[in-house]
Amino acid sequence: MRVLFTVWPAAAHLYPSVPLAWALQAAGHEVCVASRPALADAVGGVGLSAAALVDEAELPRSVGASNPASEESRRTLERITEAMAVGRDDPVGFHVWRCHRDYAVPAVDDLQPIGADPAAPQPVLDALVAFCRDWRPDLVLWDPTTPVGAVAARVVGAAQARFLWGLDHIGWSMDRFARRKRELGGALKDEDPIVEAVRPMAERYGFELDDELLRGQWTVDPMPAGMRLPTDGRVVPMSWVPYTGSGVLPDWLHASSGRPRVALTLGASMRAFGKDSKPLIADLLEALGAMDVEVVATLNAAQLDGIAHLPGNVRAVDYIPLTQLLPTCSAVIHHGGYGTVCAAAAAGVPQIVAIDGDNVMEGPVSGHYLTGAGAGLLLRHEESSVADIRAMTSRLLADPSFRAGAAALRSDLLGAPGPAEVVPVLERLTAHHRAVD
Template identity: 45%
Template structure:
């Protein structure tokens, strides 16, 4: 059983592993909120709907004075500030809506009860769960299944757990406590369980992040190659023809489409930057993203949606927000990448890690949010198109991915770990 947060960007990275397990003869289901059911079915997988449709927009989190006290006690270093900011302002508000520290509300309780009830009836051997879906380890324990996290990005959860454990080990202990425990403990207690380490980090972790991008954490991990998957569609006729000029993809990713938040960089300026270049730009932008854009340059084609695995083989370069799924799709096609967190208003920490990794492998260029200008982006894009060393680096990055175990490769590993965990 896969248990995932109701977001397309969380499902897509898991789909290839689900297919590999199905192809090996295992029964596979994907449990989530009803909002994700159609997307699960479209991916060729069996959906199990839980509770009511969820509003995944960030809500109010724990009290600010508690979080300020924890931040002061943690003292995140200069290279960790973005981790704390994302954990505080993105992850905790979402978790506080679904796993409130106060008395559980009806919607959250229905989802957890549905998941536990289904797990007890269906009795999975293994639960692979989204780290943001903290009801899943409860369900696994309730039915006696082995369980592991399936990462979709940086391990903010492991990071905060390690930092809080270090605080607790100091003289005087941790005066503030662990915010994950604060939110999830009422759910654990309702089912008679302690809030132990497995309830937050699983019995092991399946990690899609390349080793060079991971946070330096002491977690038991199984590496898995990121195999790109996007929603399928009929190939448009214009994609069948070879482009007359170098084609460049501009995308803000799946999350940018589903939860568009103004990043502070006007898209109109980004598109104007492309004007006059001897390139054909394909910008995968929907109506919400284009609402503030006036005149689109003549060399820019805007499309509401086209799967990257159809578009990128025809491209010479890609400009994107640093999302992990987009990175993996570009790496699979050996494309030089221009990445900037200035195009991302959701997770600039992941954008930073992705950009730094791509640049360190000589496979592209990174642009910091600070001092971002369309003029500098234009200069970087021209370098991307004309510097052959970046294409060579993109090929090396592709071979790095090939050296990581594929979904089919880790199926026997998961079988062995599951048998061992279940005794």
Template identity: 40%
Template sequence: MRVLIPVDPSRAHLFPIVPIASALRNAGHEVRLASWEGFCDTISATGLTPVALAEGTTLSPHLAPGAPEPRHPDESERYADILGITDFELRDQWHVFYQQLLVPVGNSLRADRPETDDLIEFARSWRPDLVIWDFTQPAGAVAARVCGAASARMPPGRDNFGWGLEQLAAHREELIAAGLDDNPLATLVRPVAERYGVEVDDELLVGQWTIDIYPEGMGLPTSLKKVPMRWVPFNGSDAFPKWLHEPAERPRIAYCLGESTRRFIKGDWDRTPILLEALSGLDVEVVATLNDVQLDGAPVPANVRAVDWLPLSNVMSSCSALIHHGGGGTYAAAAAVGIPQLVCDTEESILLRIAEEEDAPETGTFRTEKEHGVQDVSDARKPTPWIMPAKKMEATPCSNYVIDRGAGIRLNHRAFTVEDLRKQISAVLTEKSYQDGARVVHEEWKAMPLPAEVVPVLEKLTAENRKATR
């Protein structure tokens, strides 16, 4: 069969889907990954075949002028009140859906960009049997409907969309009475769907099934049809460095803050300098995948090797622990080898706040249309400064999952001193209970089906759900 996979132009969204795309290809299926033209080299480096959208454009959608802003925090809070979400952590998951994840959706569906039309026209000509779409790329669902293909979603993280839509549906009348949009995702998708004569219904917004790569206890509850799959860590195919060939003389710790914020959050808030200072007082060797934007001039101790980018799979087998930001792919890298995890997390809300221009700090603030080292924004069209909480949007669910299984701890740099953090790191390295907990996480990870085992399930579901005949 033919499988089309529209993907957001970022490694954080590409890497989780590489294992199933490769498994489908290795099973003899034709697989194409569609994304912005400037991202195609990154896709090619995975060994998969890209389809270039928006050929000849010079800017990624998220950098092009007019990129959508996050929704206002007061509006997000008002929704949460009407939805009756009082639990702090669940309320944060609503803010993730409404403020953060609707932004890339809006980017992917922009009327002034050619990506959507290019994708749908390719689907019409190539006629895939199955479209697996990144949940920030709902144009993939429209493309599937247009050509009669089966339609599946694959969230590269927690399914905030599926969960959020169910919250909205349960309170539809209250939202309408309050003058609020009862389905903001449908509102974003509708112009594209109507242009192609496609009805906006539940299936269009959530697919016919969802490939779920989060283990039980880390994801969000939904009533959607799910196909569970093990998150096999893929984080690039860079050359294995010579210095990693030799065994570590001291306990080795990997320190990784993921791919996303390194592009637009200068200085990593105040986290990296504090953690580096804590690590400097320990008899350990640290491999830190930190670029210049994240370091922002912070001194690097003698026992820390800072490298701009290094696939974690090259490092994990020689490490005793992993310090990370709570991202799913980084969690999976540690789960795959069964080592303890120290998750950087704070107790603050994930809600994005608008900074007063004169008070906007350089570190911890981002603007749409801006990426450090790629593009700044002019004063004439300077977008709103948004202050991000000093944590990844999945950090708290990830840290809770790890802690509940005794596999690690939460590193809260906002609540503890350098000495406190040093003691926490040392305890994870020396106390046997954390190794025992890490084995529990590893066994739960290993119990989920491999991508190759999921392929026959996808073949069966595709045969049952596709409408096209070739």
């Protein structure tokens, strides 16, 4: 069969799908990845075929996951936030909704403007439908921030499902919003932003909006079972096999210094979308520099700008695949991105999630789960001194319970079927859901 992945144009969204795409190809299926032209080289770099849809210059506007929404959109989201009734007494729900509101909704809006005119051209959707009409996929696996995949699949009669790249913020938030709307009745007149994005896509191609277009016919979820959010709909679990890029093994990687090695990384997404992290980086380096550890910091020149000198026990490298680095480490300090969380879980390494404030995407949610699992700690930079950071890192390295918690998280991650085992499930589901010509 032919399988099309639709991916939001960022490596953090592409990489989680790579092991499943390879497994599908190894089973004899054709695979293609559709996204913006900006992602085409990355798709080719992981050995997959790319379909480049619409360039930035062809879009009527580009909001972007890191750019501000319109004033009208902000007011709507403020009203919805109040109606959701998710407060700080619900540490998971509070931050899941914030991540959905501040990242997922703008990301959807970037590719498919919320509240678009169904009669007007919708560049990304129209380009994807045109490609699907030519390529004729049997199955479309779509990133939750690219619901264009669900509509295009229906146009050509393909089966379609969501493929998660992290926790299901969108599904959880849609469920919560629907419950609150039922509870509040006519008092809540705003509509779910995702519904307002998908409805004009459906109407443009003559479809009634339904649950399958919003949630997929099923969802492939690679997150560890203990971290999954409770949502409605059918879920096909899959173990997360980390793919973090490739490269030549450096000669120093497996040489032992006789000291514990600590990885420090803030992820590619923080380089692209994160706020200024230099104060956090400076304090982390100062804290680690005074410890009897070896530090490998995957920080680029921009992140190190203003650092007068690196401590003698710190090796800074612009990039090294985490799948190479983490198995050599005793601990990792990072921003809480799901790709990093799962790469560290697969390596069985205790983790510290270091965040600056609340508006840091998925960091607080990851930190909460890791703390609860006994596999790590959450470091709130605004509440912590350099001495606090040093004490937290020392505790993580010295207390064997964190290593045991990390091992349990690894077992949880590996407990689901691997990508190759999921392929026959996708074949059966595709045969059931695909429209018969």
